[in-house]
Structure formats: structure tokens, C-alpha cells
Amino acid sequence: MKIVGVAACTVGIAHTYIAQEKLENAAKKAGCEMKVETQGTIGIENELTQEEIDQADIVILAVDVKISGRERFAGKRIIQVPTEIAVKSPNKLIEKAQEVVAQKV
Numbered sequence: 001m002k003i004v005g006v007a008a009c010t011v012g013i014a015h016t017y018i019a020q021e022k023l024e025n026a027a028k029k030a031g032c033e034m035k036v037e038t039q040g041t042i043g044i045e046n047e048l049t050q051e052e053i054d055q056a057d058i059v060i061l062a063v064d065v066k067i068s069g070r071e072r073f074a075g076k077r078i079i080q081v082p083t084e085i086a087v088k089s090p091n092k093l094i095e096k097a098q099e100v101v102a103q104k105v
Contacts, residue, residue, distance in 0.1 A: 001101055003027055003034040003062035003094070004048050008067050011084045012040035019062040019086035020046075026090035030098065036060075038069050048072070057101045060093065062086035077101065 009015035018035040027034030035047045051074065053059070053077055058074045061080040077100055079093070096097055 001032045001058075001098060002056045003032055003058055003097055004052055004056040005034065005036040006039060006063060006067050007036050007086065008039040008063045008065050010064045012014040012042075012064075012065075015064070015087060016040045016045075019083040020091075021084050022090035023060060023062065023093070026094045029091070030094045032094065032098070033048075033088060034094075036062075039063075044068070055070060058097045060086070060097060062093075 007016045007019040016038050020038050023036050024034050035048060035052055036046065038055055040046045042043050052078065056076065059076045059078045060079060062083045063080065079097055081093060
């Protein structure tokens, strides 16, 4: 399963990058591919390409603020949670994403 995501917290520093790391590690552990774009105080890093978005089975938005480029995900299944959820329960979040994708069959 391919997952893309965006992490962005209110301050744009710690939680953004912790959420990115936790989600990517949880996805890897679950046998999924995941790339997380960060939108923080220094702008957008690890920016998702349209091709990566198109190939993704689901999008996880771990955000506490409005993100730029949300329209890129139009038509995709999206799970949106606060960064705190991604930081504290990344494995459960990836499991939920797998369940949502499995339901489309």
C-alpha cells in the first residue's frame, strides 16, 4: 500500500518533524510505502510530487493548521488528524488507513 501525507503543527517545528518520523516508521513496520511532506517554519520540505499523490492509496494529513496545496489531494481518500495523534499513535493511524483502503474493494 502506498501512503502520502503532510505534517504541519501550529509552531511548525517539533511536532511536524516528530509526526513525519513516527508515521514513516509505522508505515514501514506495517509493510507500506509512505512519504510525508512537512510544512513548517522553513516552508515546505520533502514536497510530494503529483505522481506520488496520484499513485497513493490514501492520504494522511497530520495537521494542526491550514496547509497549502490541499487541493492536490482532490478525489483521494483522506484521513485528517491532529499531529498529536500521529505522534502518540502512529501504528493505529496506519492500521486505520489500511482498513479504509481495504473497504474500497
